[in-house]
Amino acid sequence: MDRRSELREFLRTRRARVRPQDVGLQEHGGRRRVPGLRREELAHLAGVSVDYYVRLEQGRGGKVSAEILDAIAQALQLGETERQHLHSLVHPGHTLHPAHPPTGEQQVRPGLQRILDTLENAPAYVVGRRLQILAWNDLARILIADFPILSEEDRNLARLTFLDETARQRYVNWQKKADDTVAFLRVDAGRHPGDTVLTELISELSTASEDFRRMWADHTVRDETHGDKPLYHPLVGPLDLSFETFRIPDDPDQALTVYVAESGSSAARGLRELAARAKTEGRE
Structure with missing residues (x-):
């Protein structure tokens, strides 16, 4: 860019x-x-x-x-x-967070993966640069997208949000999710102005999605770390969830996002049902 x-x-x-x-x-x-x-x-x-x-x-x-x-x-x-x-x-390069080389492959520490796996009743994933999904737990796989069957390139929240019709069903407020996605890509582009892979991603989305092209032209910049995230799953219906996002200290370009439900709520029961299904699938 x-x-x-x-x-x-x-x-x-x-x-x-x-x-x-x-x-x-x-x-x-x-x-x-x-x-x-x-x-x-x-x-x-x-x-x-x-x-x-x-x-x-x-x-x-x-x-x-x-x-x-x-x-x-x-x-x-x-x-x-x-x-x-x-x-x-x-002042490119003089960002709040130290920038890792944009072309370098990001790795999730084994300890962080273990944390994901222990969150049996809370969907959680780690996102990296360009909104790439780097790691996830079973409940995130069930609720958001079947990450293991996707190519590494398609394990990307921006591509899923704008190019996968399932996202418009899963995210109850799809417009808010889309706005947040574009706003964060702007943040990422500012931190890594020389990232050619990010430039190619933005070009791809601009060509394939009129919605993305329109939102990108607004130049909105935002990096939300918590809030409401109502979702829908065909097996359990609507899920009134909230999310919390935590930057990883030794790589601020990685972030752990966890979806949570209020204790005793219908959303909490729905997550438990989906978690039980995930365990059943794991034994098959």
Whole structure:
């Protein structure tokens, strides 16, 4: 991906969503030619010259201090993940998390796999760069996708979400799942701007899915680590679940995600039924 165009479009779309009145600017008469903040308004709020900001937005800003980037992030009302993404686009490689070589193969430690296997009543998996599924437990296999029969390339949450029709049935709020998927791929692209495999994945999804192409153009950046995740399985019906995601300290590009149900709920009973089925299949 072209870093300059990514930076330009990210800043343009972030400017477009901020109303002048939200940042203390007075609206003047007449129709605005652009939605949100103009470049000169943002430059004023960030305390830089208009010419300097224009060059920055065009990727010609040269050395830009962290203080200036933080001032721009504050003026744009960016969240923490978005702020980090802005820093990554301007200073590739200087990310919050140390970047492993994008072409290197990620490995899940045996101890982490053992943790997955002990979670008999909680679907869990480990996701790596580009949303590749690196490891899973039996309940995740039953509930989300039959990972063992998929090719390594297809064990990918983005491909499953946009290219597999089953995902639209399994995720009750498919739109939210899709939005989160695209937003995280943006985060990953910012952390690893030179990852050609990720670029190829994005190109593939953009070609194959109109939904992905439309969402990617929004330049939304988000990395959610917990929340609600209602799912559906044809054997047990709807499952009102929540999820928690934990970064792996020695490889922050890996994350363990666990789905949980409230104790005594119908969702908890449904997970136990699916877990029993997984055990039966394992003995066959």
